[in-house]
Amino acid sequence: MKRILILHGPNLNLTGEREPDVYGYTTLNDIDTRLAGLARERGVEVTCLQSNHEGQLIDMLHEARTWASGALLNAGALAHYSYALRDAVAAVAYPVIEVHLSLPAARETFRSISVVAPACRALVSGFGWRSYMLALWGLLDLLEDS
Amino acid sequence: MKRILILHGPNLNLTGEREPDVYGYTTLNDIDTRLAGLARERGVEVTCLQSNHEGQLIDMLHEARTWASGALLNAGALAHYSYALRDAVAAVAYPVIEVHLSLPAARETFRSISVVAPACRALVSGFGWRSYMLALWGLLDLLEDS
Amino acid sequence: MKRILILHGPNLNLTGEREPDVYGYTTLNDIDTRLAGLARERGVEVTCLQSNHEGQLIDMLHEARTWASGALLNAGALAHYSYALRDAVAAVAYPVIEVHLSLPAARETFRSISVVAPACRALVSGFGWRSYMLALWGLLDLLEDS
Amino acid sequence: MKRILILHGPNLNLTGEREPDVYGYTTLNDIDTRLAGLARERGVEVTCLQSNHEGQLIDMLHEARTWASGALLNAGALAHYSYALRDAVAAVAYPVIEVHLSLPAARETFRSISVVAPACRALVSGFGWRSYMLALWGLLDLLEDS
Amino acid sequence: MKRILILHGPNLNLTGEREPDVYGYTTLNDIDTRLAGLARERGVEVTCLQSNHEGQLIDMLHEARTWASGALLNAGALAHYSYALRDAVAAVAYPVIEVHLSLPAARETFRSISVVAPACRALVSGFGWRSYMLALWGLLDLLEDS
Amino acid sequence: MKRILILHGPNLNLTGEREPDVYGYTTLNDIDTRLAGLARERGVEVTCLQSNHEGQLIDMLHEARTWASGALLNAGALAHYSYALRDAVAAVAYPVIEVHLSLPAARETFRSISVVAPACRALVSGFGWRSYMLALWGLLDLLEDS
Amino acid sequence: MKRILILHGPNLNLTGEREPDVYGYTTLNDIDTRLAGLARERGVEVTCLQSNHEGQLIDMLHEARTWASGALLNAGALAHYSYALRDAVAAVAYPVIEVHLSLPAARETFRSISVVAPACRALVSGFGWRSYMLALWGLLDLLEDS
Amino acid sequence: MKRILILHGPNLNLTGEREPDVYGYTTLNDIDTRLAGLARERGVEVTCLQSNHEGQLIDMLHEARTWASGALLNAGALAHYSYALRDAVAAVAYPVIEVHLSLPAARETFRSISVVAPACRALVSGFGWRSYMLALWGLLDLLEDS
């Protein structure tokens, strides 16, 4: 059975509590549960991890090399400066989809560029918790294509 | 029955023929047919239009004010400079989802910023023709939420 | 009798309906009617045209070469990138006054520069629909001077 | 009776004498006289002041808090760097209209941005001495609206 | 017999009348006639079109896919911002030569970069109407080489 | 007895009245009174001056050379462009502490850089009127250290 | 009893040893001891933590949500690029004061901007170890106000 | 007898005392005395003025219109941002020579551009107090030429 890595970056552990106007009221746990449900429907398995540490996110991307068919990555604000994370995405063979709850381009200027994106395969943002669902759906379709 | 506007911008009429390495082999017609199929499944209707004219895209966004519940907009390269299109998106009440076949951030530098995005609700890019399918799905979910 | 061209650019057809906090509740029709009234008072005639198409705005500026003594141009968001429109203004002999309902400099950063302005004769902005009235008044005075 | 402050910034005392190709042959005195005439017509009073001192312009804007219904401000070259003047405009409750004799955007690059503008209500430029007349007319109309 | 598309962009319809110091006194009609003469000499046919509409220029480039062996494109001021036109040039298989009457690099700063050029094959500018003649000659030679 | 100069720059005379959301309801007089109280407690004397004139602020900094042991300087918006004020701070031997009521970095972009700061000794901002109290306290401690 | 979080970022563990010309000879331990003393005086408690890990600083800010009334944050060089830390500060409800031993604006160019500051409440820098004392004093005063 | 205006800007009153490594030990009084001596030698008269006020410098430049044959202007740090001073120089008919004691280009980056220079006739800097002597000599020669 295919396994998919779901990686949540800095501050996403507070989802549902932090700035709900921007990020919504759904908690990260809810999101992970819904992703697991969708995964079951599509006959795959998801492993959901969160870390506020750039280094752990890189470690996790590396570690998954042996078992993941693909990954969803919400890098949080690291998306805007972590070239090390970008290199980690470029270093692994499986496709990575960038995900954001909000639409970063519609917020502060520094959020209008993602330095991680050039190493990713695709991007979904602005749908709140549904961004993850659509990204998972799309990733699985891409994997079936190839 | 809800109606959704699907708007394809400049050069998208050549999809399937133009630079297939970047944009894939699926034609715009195929995409529209698949969107219509998905729409039927979800009990809505889609109206698909393509134009190479910034002005017509604006006209279409305006005209749809009276009947559309939402729109998908693939602005093509206009995404990178058409502030007039951005103002048109901001001027209409219904939500607009930005869509791209490829992942612009992974291409030339000028594609790393979308000036249209700040007026949009959400964004899907990099999944090829599936970007549209995911975006439609996501838009319909957002409409059901509200 | 002198004839003046009044040219409204992209999205101005929605004036009165679109973002009324920014642009006010007066419709474009109202504005044209008031301009016609003022024109009558001053013994001139106005021809009012609106288009969301950069190309049509250029065509109209060209076409008016044979009959217009001057023009008011609200280029909308095209003011911030349409060098082709700027060249059209530079290509015609009659004076063109740039007009805006709002004060662009007080809004998003990209609105702080007008690339069309360097080819114009004068500028009025921020008075709502009255921007047009003042601009017409000023244009007629300039024409009488010369 | 409503009172309006007319504030002329650095170098405007030389109007009529200084670079007449750019600024015209009308003196500042002439302009003030014409403004007074127009004010009488509209049933208001104007107080006209000129200073080459940023600090005095700020003092005058402050002092007028107790009596002015609005102001015209030609900040001269201070428009391009005086954030202190901008803060003064933002600090007073009455509306301020930015005025220029010439069209700064059509001159040197440094004149294409006004840092004072974002705190102003509206802008008239490029009509020579008539810029003031139109601005006064427009200001009075705005005051009647509200 | 080979057919070549000659595409004239915004404001070029006024050539011969508009700013003759910059663009010369030869009309667009004269240029097209001379190009047709040169084409006859070289045993090919030219189709000459002008539009002030970005969208129509794109449509024409697309439409010529079925019959053109190459094209000359004078994009006018669109050369400096129309990424959509650039994408259209990149989308067609035949070679496109960028042409300008004047030497844009010797004029305003914004003209020193052409965003269309990277998708073109070659460039001729600054020879007035002769820019077109040289470009056509060069294009035909390139076509014979390949 | 040590004497400390307290220097308030442009628009600070309106403190308590101007944009109270940003600057609070305490007047400049209140602040000066509290500073005098704190000074008494610490056995020093303060001289409080306000000016909207860059030149007077420089004059005051110079004049205090003969008697001041240190100074607090709230340069207002001059902080963002007055290199002359910076040179004045660098020209005097006593330490100068930059003070702001609000936190400039959290406001408009132009406020994120202080050109005066590199010549200052330390900085306190964002505590409202308390910024001054803390700065005075800190300055006196620094003076005691040396 | 109110509790305050004191957070020291990268390289601050070497304070007293590292570049003493810039940062002084007082050790971090000394600083924490003095802060504890001041806290006792004011009837509050401080919890002092140091980490060279961006992720741990974020974790600590999050963890303190349940017990801290406010925090002092010396982000060290992270202040100049860690948007993730900024988001963490924005994500918690209690006020955070940015603190620096030196005056960053007076050093290398890259230190003149703090990306963390816009999410903070206030800022103290340049007083050496006293920066912390003043910041704690000020924070407690702010907490008493509200 | 020809009269020459010598204008010293902000902080120059401290010359000889302020940062003597950069500006030397000669006082402004000494400089003025030497200039007067040189003037006598050349059969002209100098009027030396110093002000820390941008506005007074402008006033003095204006006032000298009626009697000065030329001027030396050491604008101090105003040279780097005072567009109003530049306009004042451009507004007067007599030639103005920019003078600096130090060589600004060899100091901080912000000093590498003078916004006043484009309106001046010539420039002498880096010779300490001798900069003035050379500039006066050169100005008188230029005046004799014309």
Added chain:
Amino acid sequence: MKRILILHGPNLNLTGEREPDVYGYTTLNDIDTRLAGLARERGVEVTCLQSNHEGQLIDMLHEARTWASGALLNAGALAHYSYALRDAVAAVAYPVIEVHLSLPAARETFRSISVVAPACRALVSGFGWRSYMLALWGLLDLLEDS
């Protein structure tokens, strides 16, 4: 008989050998021979020179003042930074045409601007060795016109 200077800049001596994908297989000698042939056809003479030394290119441009009716200049990479070469072109009275084998705008970013171009009369690039032929043809036509 008219004489034309053909000037080849740095690295062009390796043409035909160096990066043939970019510059083609034709040698500089071949190009000079073909230019001589074309010159004979048109009844003029060409003098072909190559140098890798900016100074020699300037010397040659100067020296030709006495005999050249015009010049072709392929400045190679000097085109992107040699303001001295630009000044040399501006210093001579005869027209100079900028030539490039490749289309610089389609290569690295630094090649998108030519600092020499503003002093030239016209430009041909991207036709390989034919760029020279077309440029010579065009130059001779321009010379006949005038």
Added chain:
Amino acid sequence: MKRILILHGPNLNLTGEREPDVYGYTTLNDIDTRLAGLARERGVEVTCLQSNHEGQLIDMLHEARTWASGALLNAGALAHYSYALRDAVAAVAYPVIEVHLSLPAARETFRSISVVAPACRALVSGFGWRSYMLALWGLLDLLEDS
């Protein structure tokens, strides 16, 4: 016996497996073994550590203060933004040599600047695994010199 710290940053654990076109087929283990061999030859000892965590790299640099005579640092992509790492290098007394397998300047634009370099002593890059060998050799020579 002298001890040298060898520090490998993010993603270097994948060396030999990750993008071998760029980084070669030698594993990090191989590199460490070869460094140990070279160290033995030179009579010193190396301690080799790798981490994907910026914080751990800083911790390791700090920890080595007590025993290291020098260090090699391959900061990976952190080189391009980690000012905290730069400060750590500046905070320790022993010399640090920056090392890269590839030549960053020949890759994406963001790699052309290292923010860590200004605190380092020397730099070796582009020799693949041999970069480390040369850097170690050079470091030992530098240590012997001093």
Added chain:
Amino acid sequence: MKRILILHGPNLNLTGEREPDVYGYTTLNDIDTRLAGLARERGVEVTCLQSNHEGQLIDMLHEARTWASGALLNAGALAHYSYALRDAVAAVAYPVIEVHLSLPAARETFRSISVVAPACRALVSGFGWRSYMLALWGLLDLLEDS
């Protein structure tokens, strides 16, 4: 007897002939003769050299190390980009005065910065051929001071 090097850079050999509006009608020979005259008056000797070659200018600066007490350097357009020339000036012990005939800051934007200046001692520009005379006078005075 002291010897002074006079170094004229690219295109200065054409002085008197080239763009006389900008550079005047005096030839380089005239300038050298006048400098020799002035030198005689002051009891020193000048050696005047001109070259269009950056390398020769550097060679000459180096060569003069053994005999020159100082130098005047008119680097022409090299002033705006030749960091090698700047390094040469920094490498020699004698003082170098930068000289220009025109006032570069009043011309094209690229002339507003001299990269050579930071290594020079002083600067004279805008006095035409007299710039050299004043610079020589000033240099000799500086040499006498030290």
Added chain:
Amino acid sequence: MKRILILHGPNLNLTGEREPDVYGYTTLNDIDTRLAGLARERGVEVTCLQSNHEGQLIDMLHEARTWASGALLNAGALAHYSYALRDAVAAVAYPVIEVHLSLPAARETFRSISVVAPACRALVSGFGWRSYMLALWGLLDLLEDS
């Protein structure tokens, strides 16, 4: 026997004499002698050349095409602007190693980018004269690998 070109750029002839704090006391002759010694050890031959002329450096790189197996290039300050030198490096088939005595990134801002580097194979800097030794060693190893 393999031959290696050693190329020293502008101002390196003064090594040992010029700014010894930055570049050390070893002369260029010493360096060449040491390189010859090392070459003998490795069984190759070195040819050492120095020039202050960009053009000669290019000529030498070209000339060595027929005999060199590789080269060391210390371009001096040309590294920061000579695109012609970069093109020369790109034009030759043998590998070129960029060498610097100092660590340019740790000096003035303009030295933080090398425009020559992208065409080079590897880079050594900051080891003083040893930079050359390490670079030669590394180059020979690379040549043996391939």
